[in-house]
Amino acid sequence: MEEDGRHLAYGELDRLVTTGATALAARGVGHGTVVGLTTTTLVDTVVAVLATLARGAVFLPLDLGLPADRVEYMTQKADCRLVIGEKTVDGVGLITPTQLAAPAEDAAAQDGASTTATGPDDGVYIMFTSGSTGRPKGVLMHNGPLRNLTEWQLDALDMDERTRFLQYAPLGFDVSFQEIFSTLCGGGTLVVLAEEQRRDMPALLRLLDEERVQRVCLPYVALQQLAETSQALGLVPRHLKALLSSGEQLRVTDEIRRLCAEVPGIILENQYGPTESHVVTSHTMTGDPAAFPAMPPIGTAIDGSRALVLDARLRPVPAGVKGEIHLAGSCLADGYVGLPELTEERFLPHPSGAPGERLYRTGDLGFTLPGGEIVCLGRADSQVKIRGYRVEPSEVELAITGFLGDHPGLTEAAVVARRRRDDESFLAAFLVGRLSDAGRDLLDKQLRSVLPEYMVPSYYQVVDALPLTPSGKRDDAALRRAPLAASTAHDVTPPRDAYEHTLAEIVRDHLQLSELGADFERTTDIDLGVRAEDLIALPYADQPAHLLARAQRAGALDENDGPDFVDRLLGLYRANRTALDRYRPATGHHGPLLLLSAADSGADGSAVPAEASRGWQHWSTTGLVVRTVPGDHYSVLHTDHLDRLANRLRSHTLTGASR
Structure with missing residues (x-):
């Protein structure tokens, strides 16, 4: 790994992991234990992840920038008793990266108590996503699907000891596992960027070029910004061989085509898979970027996985006919932590599969092309991606409802996702009743105390009533079309020229x-x-x-x-x-x-x-x-x-x- 001028070779990494696993063993971490991670540097994070897995334990990424109540709920739901990092969570033990790296006083303990054998059904990580019940839900992913994904990626992207892969995704995104483990399992080099570089596109472009990065995985919005900034400043990442995109629908714009054209031989790959499965399908674009489709399909299933387009009775639909995308094979997560009913609702028995085989209902609509590739058409429900994060608008609505007692002029709230002209999604909250500017600021502050920043609505619009369909249901489609008004609480003067x-x-x-x-x-x-x-x-x-x-x-x-x-x-x-x-x-x-x-x-x-x-x-x-x-x-x-x-x-x- 290369981070902030530090080069960590595999031998040193192995020593640190062995030492860390011994320290965890001394604190009672063993098979199935859930260990939270609040580490801030990549070297500390990778050592903590590998040491946790060496003990047969499960790691839980925790973002301490989230509201404290939300983080505390996640640790309680996951039964997390220990955190590795500089800061802990209420009611949870702490071991710092310095303590993790301290050699054991007993040499025998260092040699004999570090690793625990694991199998394909053993857990690896728990990652939380937005939940429609008003609480986030944790997905437990086990070893088998992740090993299958890593083996596929090593082969598909021709990764080996010469590979230089940028670690871009925060640890709370499952893409981070893909970046870290495919690189390390191939013997390559993991290049690290500072947190402030993740959204600083000029700095990111310079890093990609100066550090000779060959592969990077970006969500569509970040990829589009990278392409725009590349053209604005004339900066080209000359060593790139593969641009991967996942987490949201990829759109191939003129800017992205021009960026690809500047790097001869580069491939652009669209990958698809929810948190409940990680990557399941891929579609690779090569050759003349001018021929890349504007809305590429999500492609075909990777080795060991299956993607099916089915009707409401779980029957395959003909090519070109819309249905719901279901996933099967060796890609599925164990389920939702502590939510057996939701697990049974989304992970179904496979009607035509082997005994015990399951299907995962993604909630995504799509159709199959004659050649077998799948086109994703979006959600069958209201779930949306905001800056790459999965968001259930109903969770935001429930949060607003919880504060209505502090806003007597309000009686009801609806939250819908809308798109800007560049296809970025944002949340708009429609509030029924009366709300002053001061009340709006208070509500916003209250929501920021319980929700992640990306789930706080961009707009609060007061309305007399919510629109209804002819059947009397709330008309969210009308809310998505309703014009939005900017706040103009201060005196304004019109443009002069x-x-x-x-x-x-x-x-x-x-x-x-x-x-x-x-x-x-x-x-x-x-x-x-x-x-x-x-x-x-x-x-x-x-x-x-x-x-x-x-x-x-x-x-x-x-x-x-x-x-x-x-x-x-x-x-x-x-x-x-x-x-x-x-x-x-x-x-x-x-x-x-x-x-x-x-x-x-x-x-x-x-x-x-x-x-x-x-x-x-x-x-x-x-x-x-x-x-x-x-x-x-x-x-x-x-x-x-x-x-x-x-x-x-x-x-x-x-x-x-x-x-």
Whole structure:
């Protein structure tokens, strides 16, 4: 493994794992014990995982950034009694990575008490996903399916000791197992990125190139951002041999095609599989990227697994006919921890399989192509992926309902998933009754105390009543079509010229808002009445020809400076997701954003309150300050590429107000 300048060879890894397994044995960890992981570095994490498995135990990834009650529920449900990390959970024992790496005082204990034999039915990990009951559900995956997956991937991707694979996914995503174990079992090198690099696409691109990474697995949204940033900055990961995508529906855009074209011989692979099975199918694209399909199929089943499209009576449907995707073979998880009824509901006896064989109902709809490949059409229920995480909107609804007593003006809530123009999903909450801006902020704060950040709605819209179907059921389809209004609690002034009007219209259309507050009162302020997480969803290249045509028709830009200015301005918003993400959770505000140019504050940041600048070491005239309204929460956007892009913006011959 290579992490932060440290190179850990296999011999040293083996020694650390043996030492760690001995330390766990001394603390009573054995076959079937559940061990939580809160480690922060990859070396510590991999050592902890391997030491846990060496004891025949099960590892449970824990994200201490989640609400404490949620983490505590997960440890209790999984019967976790020990955590490896720097911080523990209430009621659970702790062993630190330093203690795990300390040699045993008794040499005999070091030699004889480290490993325990395991079989294909022994558990490996428990991973929690969103649950429709209002509580997350834990999936127990055992050894057999994971060994089968690893063997398939080593062969399919031709992985060996020369392989350099980027470890991108957080440990709470099952993809992390695939990255780690396929690399180590092949004798390759696992390249580690820092947490802040995961959403910093320029830094990620540089890492891929400088560290000669050959294989990387990214969800579609991250892959699209990588491709956009690659084109914006002219950075190409020249050593890549395989781009893998999983976790959500892959869409092959022009930007992704251009990125693939820049790296001759690269393959693009679409992988499919829920947490209950890990990867089950794959579809590989090679050759001319111009021929890659815009919506690739999920492909055919990997060795040892089967993917079937069945009707409601579990009968195969003909090619081209829609049905529900079911999974079978050596890929299925054991079931849901402590939820036998839900396990029986989703893991069914296989009607035409061998005795004891099971089927897993995915809830995904699809159809089979004549050649046998499967096309996924989306969910049969309301489950959705938000930034790669599975989310049940009903869990969010139940959380809102739990706080209705603090909001006497509200009587009912509905949460639905919607899509932006770039196909990113987000949650919108429709609240029946009355709710002030202060009440909305309070509700948002309350939800953040019990839900992960990605499950908190992006919009709260107050309505008189929820729409109903002719049969009297709630009409979620109507809610997904309903126009959304931005919050404009503060006084606003309309755009003053064609450029400001065009920018406001672009943002409004992209975010699907029926109205948009815009405050251009100060020369360098652009206040669009949207939240940070909405602004960062702006695409770098969302139909650039269309945007340019609109800008030119409005008379804001001429044919010479228009293309570059529009693309670069939108690129600033999209390429700075990392800084905005770092800033967003601390504020808890849904107020509009105010973008101030650094030229308005001076090189020393004197116009920014001292408490706001604290913690930001590098302030320059090429930075941007982001502030919520209301509130005094600032964040300085300052990354390497921002200097270059900001200078390009300044060079354009626009009016002072537009600049």
